[in-house]
Amino acid sequence: GIGIRDLKRIAEHIGVDEACAGFIAELCYLGGLLVIDPDDQILPTSAFDLWLTKDPEERWYSLAVLWLESSRVAGLIGKSSDKNIAPLGPELDRAGVGLIKQTTLKVLLENEEITPEITSLQSIVKWFNPQRANNDFIEWNIREAEWLGITGQGALSTYGKNLISSAEVLGIEAALPKPVDHILIQADNSAVAPGPLTPELAAEMGTLADIESRGGATVYRFSEASIRRGLDHGKTGDQIKTFLTKISKTPMPQPLDYLIADIAKRHGRLRVGQAHSYIRCEDEAIVQQILHDKKCEHLRLRKIAPTVLVSEFELTEVISELREFGYLPAAENAGGVLLSQPNLRRAKSRPKPPRIISDFTAPKEAVVLSAVKAVKTGDRSRKVEPIVPGTSANETLSLLNQYIEEQSSLMIAYADTNGGVTNRIIQPVSISLGTLTARDHVTGELTQFRIPRITGVAPAPAE
Incomplete structure (x- = not known):
């Protein structure tokens, strides 16, 4: 989950x-807008980029519906007597919370005057749900509903009424100011956006x-x-100046012009890189x-000194490959001391992913179709010969490029x-830095495959 310090910084x-802030993180996690990757990093997903392209009403509706159905209780964050419960952790699930939310909003709708x-x-909701209702849960639900705009000052908002009654138009678009496509640069190196900017x-x-301040205008x-x-995002000083000049209704002040030029001149003189191992x-x-050994090309070795090479691959992989090619390397630690003892590897323990507990509902058609597709793909994998013919490194790379050009599926042994x-059935997309990006037919998601781990390539089996 998110640590206390990180949560404070986000807030x-x-x-x-x-x-x-914890509630927002939970809502984004439920909506698939962010995810915890295998390295325990919390990163936005491609779904977040798609979500940004939607109109405000559609974005709000998707999050509000998720909140109504969710079994996660964001109010529990930091409330445990034993330990602090972190956002995105597995301890926030509570059965029946979705029903309590719906009952609470139903009571407000029936007493909207x-x-x-x-x-x-709390008394009314507990009367309807005597076994599940909790005073704290009800209070937190009201607070979260107000954060979302479903309620305001304890009463249902117009959008909340339309949401509960499943109205086609929620009215959010008409209530929000129109996005603007310009800013006003000031002489003190600040800029004012006189309204919400386009995404x-x-x-x-x-x-x-x-951002210095928010409100009707953003500073x-x-x-x-x-x-x-x-500049770290790949822009040049001239590109930054051109962009700001284009979108600003006021001329760029000289101090800002000098600041951009000075930073651009000094940026990038000192370089910092990353290497997983060295030789x-x-x-x-x-x-x-x-x-210059052709057999070592896939290790992507780079010379940084007359007697030193660096690689993007892990130490154990580099040593194994070099020994296979007839070299006799020995491992050493960061201090240059030869490692003569066996290296006992242990897996790092990881927390289990959060469970989502909710009242049973029939799966949507899209979910059923996705499950059927996964089953069919698995059947296709079992029908073919379980051993994909082995290919050399050059053959593998050549075949992958061929399938990318043809935009056709293939099967790899990974x-x-x-x-x-x-065996994996995939749709290859691109190759970069020794990694193949492809769409996995089972999950339907883009997945990265290390090319040195691909032991064979074959055409995908017929449907």
Whole structure:
């Protein structure tokens, strides 16, 4: 989940308290807008980019419906007496919470002419759900509904009524100001957006400047750090100037022009890279031999000194490959001490993913079709010969490029970290830095495959 310090930073960045920040994180996680990757990093997904392209009413509706059906209780974050419960953790699931939310909103809808006190509302909801209702849960539900805009000051909003009554038009579009496509750059290296910016413009401004204040108008502040951030995203100083000049209704002040030019001039002089392993040898001839050895091309070796090569692959993989090609490398630690003891590898324990508990509902048609497709794909995998013919590194790369050009599916034999080989039916998309990006036919998602682990390539079996 999200740690306490990170939650505080998120809350400060978006201008809300920690409870609201945790609720937002939970809502985004439920909506598939962010995910916890295998390295325990919390990252936005491609679904988030698609979500941004939708109109505000559709975006709000998708999150509001998720909240109504969710069994997650964001109010529990940090409330445990034993330990702090973190957002996105598995401890937030509670059975029957969705039913409590629906009952609470139903009571408000039936009494829309009044704003009931929280104690009165708790009593009514508990009368309808005596075994499941909890006073804290009801209070947290009301608070979260207000954060979402379903309620306001304890009463249902117009959007909340339309949501509960399944109206075709919720009325959010008409209530929101129209997006603007320009800013007003000020002489003090700030810029004012006189309304909500378009998604594309807001993303660009979020890269080049920091938000200083929000409201009817948003104030951005340009600084050395923000301009450097824009340069880190691949822009040049001239591109930044051109972009700001194009979208600003006011001329660019000279101090900002000088700031951009100065940062762009100094940016990138010092380079920092990453290498998973290195090869060093006092004999430069051996280093040159390994560097130009065709069999070692897939290790993507790069020379950074006359006697040092670096690789993107892990130490164990590099040593194994070099030994297979007839070299006799030995492992050493970061201090240059030879490792003579066996390296006992242990898996890092990871928390189980959160469970979603809710009242039973019939699966949607899209879910059923996806499940049927997965079953059929599995059947296709079992019908073919379980051993895909082995291919050399050059043959594998050539065949992958061929299938990418033809935009056709194929089957690969893929080795995992434990040496087990499985057959995968995929639709290749692109190759970059020794990694194949392809769409897995079973999951339907884009997946990355390390090319050195592909032991064979064959045409995909017929439907």
